[in-house]
Amino acid sequence: GAVVSQHPSRVICKSGTSVKIECRSLDFQATTMFWYRQFPKKSLMLMATSNEGSKATYEQGVEKDKFLINHASLTLSTLTVTSAHPEDSSFYICSARPSGRGGDTQYFGPGTRLTVL
Amino acid sequence: AQSVAQPEDQVNVAEGNPLTVKCTYSVSGNPYLFWYVQYPNRGLQFLLKYITGDNLVKGSYGFEAEFNKSQTSFHLKKPSALVSDSALYFCAVRDRGNNAGNMLTFGGGTRLMVKT
Numbered sequence: 209g210a211v212v213s214q215h216p217s218r219v220i221c222k223s224g225t226s227v228k229i230e231c232r233s234l235d236f237q238a239t240t241m242f243w244y245r246q247f248p249k250k251s252l253m254l255m256a257t258s259n260e261g262s263k264a265t266y267e268q269g270v271e272k273d274k275f276l277i278n279h280a281s282l283t284l285s286t287l288t289v290t291s292a293h294p295e296d297s298s299f300y301i302c303s304a305r306p307s308g309r310g311g312d313t314q315y316f317g318p319g320t321r322l323t324v325l
Numbered sequence: 326a327q328s329v330a331q332p333e334d335q336v337n338v339a340e341g342n343p344l345t346v347k348c349t350y351s352v353s354g355n356p357y358l359f360w361y362v363q364y365p366n367r368g369l370q371f372l373l374k375y376i377t378g379d380n381l382v383k384g385s386y387g388f389e390a391e392f393n394k395s396q397t398s399f400h401l402k403k404p405s406a407l408v409s410d411s412a413l414y415f416c417a418v419r420d421r422g423n424n425a426g427n428m429l430t431f432g433g434g435t436r437l438m439v440k441t
Contacts, residue, residue, distance in 0.1 A: 209373075212368075215369070235361070242428075242429075248434075249434075251415065251431045251432065251433045252369075252431050253416070254428060254429075257428065265379075279331050286377065299366075299367065301368050303369075312374070312376055312419075313355055313359070313371060313374055314359075314371075314429055315371060316361070316369040316371075317368045317369040317370040318367055318368040319366070319367060
């Protein structure tokens with residue numbers, strides 16, 4: 209149980225285009241999902257907290273107009289990197305926290321590697 | 326504010342020997358503590374957590390961790406390392422009293438290398 213999927217696993221795009229990454233909780237509902245960014249050999253940096261049915265909460269220094277987050281259902285959150293640039297190239301990881309009891313643990317997706325040319 | 330420190334960037338262990346990956350934390354209240362493992366080009370896999378109760382927590386793949394409140398530590402241990410344990414390990418903390426989105430704070434990660 210507690211499986212989180214991400215799609216796509218890898219994406220290469222041209223500078224200036226937009227890329228959408230999906231995060232799904234497959235066998236549980238998640239009121240709250242999180243989006244992280246990880247640089248090579250570095251720890252995870254929390255970008256934003258995604259709440260179902262409401263606006264995401266962005267961490268300091270993260271541009272909300274560049275990294276659009278939509279949490280339209282209890283099992284799906286999407287991150288759209290708008291007008292991507294090479295410096296946006298990174299490994300993006302989402303996590304989901306089960307709603308209700310047992311929601312003290314976050315479960316992570318396998319990550320999406322974004323390369324912007 | 327909450328923080329986590331993993332003082333070792335890398336730990337080298339011979340296969341079959343016991344391993345320890347260190348973690349210390351700082352929270353204003355009582356902590357929830359977690360260990361995650363990351364294999365190359367993969368997301369994080371949950372290993373174990375401390376919420377309450379016994380200070381010694383047993384998790385996946387034979388790993389365990391001991392919560393030490395006086396030393397504010399939550400070191401990860403395994404009695405006998407396997408080569409397949411080689412990966413990047415992250416310790417994380419959440420303050421039970423922190424309702425700001427239940428945010429986890431991660432340590433910098435420790436790379437475990439198990440060699441034959």
